[in-house]
Amino acid sequence: MNLSIRQLVTFREVMRSGSISQAARTVGRTQPAVSAMIATLEDELGFALFLREHGKLTPTPEARFFLEEAEAILARLERTKETLGRIGTLRSGTLRIACHPAASGFFMPRLLTRFAKDKPGLELALIMRSSGVIEDLIASQQYDIGFAETPVPRASIHQRDYDLECVCVLSQDDPLAAREVLMPADLDGRPMAILFEAHTTATQTEAAFQASGHSFNKYLELRTFLPGLQFVAEGLCIMICDMITAYSHLVQNPGPSGLCIRRFRPRISNSVSILTPGYATPSLVTQAFIADLSQALERMPDEIEKALAAP
Incomplete structure (x- = not known):
């Protein structure tokens, strides 16, 4: 059996309208094309969906059962489409961050708050751990992003290092x-x-x-x-x-x-790193937050420079 989404949509419209011609107008196809699609669908299913008498279509009991299944499939498809749309625009998804103590009190929460403000569907997790523990959490893929003091490189972790001046x-x-x-x-x-x-x-x-x-x-x-x-x-x-x-x-x-x-x-230098699992592809929302975090770290020396130049 090889059913298509277009067949399901067309069948649903025929059931709703009770008319091939009306269904054809709704789905934007010709009446013969809709008739042919229903006939093909019946061939695929192996039973009749409509009785054709005196130019009228009468749904069979099997058609009414199939309508429930078709509507459930199409509703699930629509929900999936909406979910993927939210993910694509970063309005949905999960983001799990493990952060070392120096950044967990203010820097990371401030950055994450700004990032999540227009993303109500985002599920967040933020924990504070020592840098050594964070390495293991990222290597084992328990968290999406680690922010820690720079570790010794290992294959199970991808790291982006920043050498910050004390x-x-x-x-x-x-x-x-x-x-x-x-x-x-x-x-x-x-x-x-x-x-x-x-x-x-x-x-x-x-x-x-x-x-x-x-x-x-x-x-x-x-x-x-x-x-x-x-x-x-x-x-x-x-x-x-x-x-x-x-x-x-x-x-x-x-x-x-x-x-x-x-x-x-x-x-005196203090090197920190953005860590992600080495054997996993970051999600779109993870990539977007990493971009924000990177920009914040790159801007930080300039902000400190203003304080250094103050009288």
Whole structure:
């Protein structure tokens, strides 16, 4: 049996109108073409759908049963068409994001909120996990997008890397705020906030002080930079901070906040990556959000540069 959608639609119109001529006008075909299509449909089914008496069509009991089936198929097809249309315009679908702590408090939720605002049919999931856990979630295809510190490349993950410069955050009342660039010599012996010992920013920062022969005074050890901003604002310490945390603070606090951002040399970098499953093709909605995320990361250094240039 080889039934077509056009046959089903034509049959439905004949049943609704009770007339070949009226059905032909509705479907935009000639009366002979509709008659031929109904005859072909009956041949395919192996039984008559209409009794033809005195120029009139009378549906058989089989035709009434077949109409229910045809309408169910066409309704399902219409729903599928609508769903695919929503997917094609990014108004429907699922988007599952696993995000590392530095970006999960403000940067990622802000970006995702803007993306989803005109997409009410979108199903979202956003979780915060450590970068190592995110790698495994993406490699196993449990999440569509991971945003994490740059991992060692592996075949099961496709990654797009961004090397972001760390900045020096200090109290706006600190005399060092008058300088455009700060170096280990300027911070010699000053209380410092730093991430846990194994973190790449911590090792780079301590190495910079050692190489210059100046004293590094670890005052506060953190898991993420965000809590350190409060200590810095109170003048308790200075912090070499990742760009995402500094950027998030700037956007949330456009006015005076008690903090000042300055460039630090030698350059301390914090590389982050957009991760997607290596053995899966991203959906259209995933691709669209990755484009937004990429643009936000590319714009971020310019926004930080404005803060660095502020008096």
